[in-house]
Amino acid sequence: MSQFQRLTIAPDQISGSYIRLTPEQQHYLWRVLRLQAGDRLLAMDGLGQCWLVAVEPPDQMQILEEQIPIAPTELPRPVVLLIAMPKGQGMDDIVRQATELGAAQIMPILSDRTLLNPSPQKLDRWRRIAQEAAEQSERQFVPTIGEPQSWSDALTVWNAETCDAYLCEARGDRPHLLQKLLPTRGASPSTKPVAIAIGPEGGWTDAEIDGAIAAGYRVVSLGRRVLRAITAPAAALSILAAALEQDMPSS
């Protein structure tokens, strides 16, 4: 099943044994993918449900099979990326790579040194990118992208009570993220969600780091080199996903 094209649908598009296509989906299937009547694909609701369908131009798909079993591609524990928004178009790349690397939620943070205050259109754009990236990387779930919020508000939701929380700091003399993630011998492994916070170009302010420590965050390093704001979340999520998955079979 893994080689079929995937299309994310909303549950209210299903009507009996048919799925009605939105105008955007029609454009994508006929103009971009150039599918023909009868071609098959996987329709997914982004919440773990999957249907095998045959396309019927101009505006629907017929459900051939329900509850298609697909290889699990989600991380064993939900990972939340708390990302201080970089300037320019950087968030597009961050959302795309974070989705590929398995993030369950992407929460844009308005940190003290964040310059961007995104429009609602931006948020829609990031959600479209997440959906496309989830289809490409064969994920069952599309990560949710929250409304931008302040760091102090974020700390009331993601803190040591609710998750294993890490904040990445460049240039500090901090232990490495991987070192903190590997299980200590004898300790029972955590089953909590994981939150990982990445700062903006200029880094977190001291007050932001102090607030995180007070909320139970462990402050960690991503290594000795200074990473761009776009590369740091990809590095952090690669290491996190590897640590969470490394003792599981890969498929």
Add this chain to the structure above:
Amino acid sequence: MSQFQRLTIAPDQISGSYIRLTPEQQHYLWRVLRLQAGDRLLAMDGLGQCWLVAVEPPDQMQILEEQIPIAPTELPRPVVLLIAMPKGQGMDDIVRQATELGAAQIMPILSDRTLLNPSPQKLDRWRRIAQEAAEQSERQFVPTIGEPQSWSDALTVWNAETCDAYLCEARGDRPHLLQKLLPTRGASPSTKPVAIAIGPEGGWTDAEIDGAIAAGYRVVSLGRRVLRAITAPAAALSILAAALEQDMPSS
């Protein structure tokens, strides 16, 4: 010293206690960075040497101090990225992120499913990107970027005789890269260079994988999700750098 701008120079630009600037460097210092006479920066030869200098428009810099000690930012073992070139502009992003993440060498591979045959101008462009990324990420060394070569030629150089070699395969049921990198209790840690091979959009062919196995490569997974050709090298190098650095202090 870490907050100074950095500029990569060639050893033959040094003349006594002065460093002569190329026209490109003059443009960069005066027009891009807008430096003024007397401003200081770090000149680095990309081979581990570093000088504190004061700029003197229009065409030179005076050496103020030699052998500047800078925080080590290189990985404890050299890492070679063997990268089957993706289509389009993908190599630009790969070279930039691989440099930030600490690669010592980037070797473009003409794999069976590689479509790109890059011009010499492309190679120059990638070398410029590597130099800029090395300056930004505060590395002592600029990764070397080799001439594109066939996979069979690459295997004669990078194989189990010369390095610890890994080939990443998507969709296979392979052990995770991180699992293979973590030291086995009781075993003495390797000191060899590490080579990591990443395939093109369509993946390696079976013959290419067989060739790698015959040359002593371990075939590994980067996790359960399908990564784009741009994201896979960033994920692999993030995991590699973390495994090599995680038991060292971060600065």
